[in-house]
Amino acid sequence: MSDFLNLTGKTILVIGVANKKSVAWFTAKTLEEQGATVLYSVRSPARKASLEATLAGKPVFVCDVEAEGSAELLAAEIRAAGYETIHGIVHSIAFANYSEGFKPFHETKRKDFLQATAISAFSLVEVANAFKPLLAKHASVVTIGISSLLVTPDNYGYMGPIKAALDSASRFLAKSFSDHSEVRFNVVGAGPLKTSASAGIPGYLESYLYAEKLTLRKRNLATQEVANTAVFLLSERSSGLNATTVTVDAGLGSNFFDKEIVRLTMRMENKA
Template identity: 75%
Template sequence: MADFLQLTGKTFLVFGVANRKSVAWAIARTLEEQGARVVYSVRSEARRKSLEPLMTGRTLLVCDVEQEGAVERLAAEVSAQGLAPLHGIVHSIAFANYADGFKAFHETKRADFLQATAVSAFSLVEIARAFKPYLVPKASVVTIGISSLLVTPDNYGYMGPIKAALESTVRFLAKSCSTETGVRFNVVGAGPLKTSASAGIPGYIESYLYAEKLTFRKKNLETQEVADTAVFLLSERSSGINGATLVVDAGLGSNYFDQEIIRLAMRPTAPEATGH
């Protein structure tokens, strides 16, 4: 079949485009390539202004999910502009305040943890509630998570537990909404990516290069590969998948005992020079 995903003429709302390197942008662009219409939502007027050259001819709205009532106002605006019904929503939003640098997890500040949770996880609950009247019965909601919730990277801080909350939230939304609608909720569990957001994480380059050595193919994940998985989940071709996490990591999570990594880790270190 020429149009396997059957997305032509359908409308999707995408949250979280920051620039050309964003996962959200790769998903939106792929949806458009498949003939879908995309409505974009960004967090601020400043972000909208910075994206104007990229968004020529596209519908770009503003919604700061941290502000109470903002998602409801966006839903009303989408309806008032005749942009509904929606066939799917992409939630690619995350925020953590690392202004003071990384600290031991037990030193996490309450305000920082709650802010990150509200933006990165609870916003999905508000989006599901506000847009429920504007989603078609077989709509699909997709969020972007991480490939493993069992790892404890030093330079990811308290976002690990918050991504765990996001993944759990997806399962509960899938069950909650299934009682009244056929709307599905799923997670794309992405391995390390080269995005502008990740570039701001101290020590990320070293982690990224290490992860690359652990993939089966010795080549890290491409943002487009994550986007392709998300677009599949947004299509009705994935109708049997609900409340799930599809891990996209090029084999990273199954290759901890790679021979090359073992050899490098066990290589004897040079003895320290001593003075005489």
């Protein structure tokens, strides 16, 4: 059988593995199934310890992107470990401080917005710059975004603008890197997923169930489907895609006027 994706023997860094429900984990697992060598980066020693059984025998590094200089340190540690060439990077990192509960967007605190921006968006820029000397000429960098940057869900708050910044940063990195290489930068725009991170978003369950009714197939995304798209973008088979967001939402974004949703909404309106 031919190796269609041609990932065998490639070295891919996956940043952001949190647990077995995370997009990063599904992506890493699929990459290994395709013959790639996966380097894992986790946020803290505590996270590394919690994943000890899951990642036993695999190369695992610690990098808290909130700390300035952490990306450069990660690149140096990976090079010191004997990995001279990186063929791809998966950036699957997001954080928002909802410790005080949900607040209207206009009440967003500066410190929360800036912290979330540094971790969720600007870290992509820092990682790209730190790993520039290690990236193969045709390397691929993939980050995990959201399926629509135009909708304004109440319970997503300030992460909407930050995900927009991540999307834009990916395109600008693609342009910037084009001066000296053919490294590609793309975004997987994922629809709602059932992950541990999403569970921390206030009111997420109702939004998730609503989104499911809007998908054309009436079934929400599996995390594996998002991972599959990320793996494709990491492969040479996606060489024509650069500075692009690939939307993976099972048709949700095209189905705002689903007849069932319209019917149920109007029925409730008439009862009110």
